[in-house]
Amino acid sequence: GDSVTQMEGPVTLSEEAFLTINCTYTATGYPSLFWYVQYPGEGLQLLLKATKADDKGSNKGFEATYRKETTSFHLEKGSVQVSDSAVYFCALSEGSGGYNKLIFGAGTRLAVHP
C-alpha cells in the first residue's frame, strides 16, 4: 500500500541555519502531498501542500517541491527560527468516496537553539 518515509530526528539546528527534512513516498496513483506541523501541546496544522508533479508548496518561509521522478517532497527553509521548533509530518492523500485519507510519515522533531 501507499506509504511515507521521513528522515528520523531529532534535527537540532542553530537559529538562522538552513533546514532540510527529507520525505519520500510510495503510491500507486497520483497523490497530493502535504507537510503538517505540530507545535508542543497542539494538534496538527497544515503547513503547505502540492497537488501535482512539479508543484511547489510554500508558507511561512518553508518550501517543498513535488518531485515525481524521485518520489520526494523534501521540506526546506532558508533560515530557521526558535519558533520553528516543532514536529513536522509529511503526508500523502488517497482520495476515495468523497474524502481524502491521509497517510502520514513518522514525524521529524526539529529543535532550534538561539
Add this chain to the structure above:
Amino acid sequence: ETGVTQTPRHLVMGMTNKKSLKCEQHLGHNAMYWYKQSAKKPLELMFVYNFKEQTENNSVPSRFSPECPNSSHLFLHLHTLQPEDSALYLCASSQRSGVYNEQFFGPGTRLTVL
C-alpha cells in the same frame, strides 16, 4: 468557538472505566476523522465518518466505539481499555469533495490508562 475543538484535553482512566471523548467542528465540513498518535509511531487513522456515515474502520478494537450524531459532532466512547491505549487522540474534519482538501485538526485529548 472556531475550528475543531476537543474535550477533555486530558483524561486519566482505569481499565474498568467507561469514558467518552468529544469533538466538535465549526467549519461546516462533512467528513470527520479519529486518529491515534502514540509515541514513536506514525499517526494511525482509526475511523472516518462522511455525512454521518462511517466509511472507514481501520481494524480498531471494539473497546473503541465511535458515534457521529451529526456532521458537526464526533464522539469516541471508551470502555475496558488497556494501558497500551494511552496516547494522544486527535480529531480532524474536512470538506467532502476532492482529494486536495486539507484536514483541520483539533488539539487532541491526552489519554492515560492506568
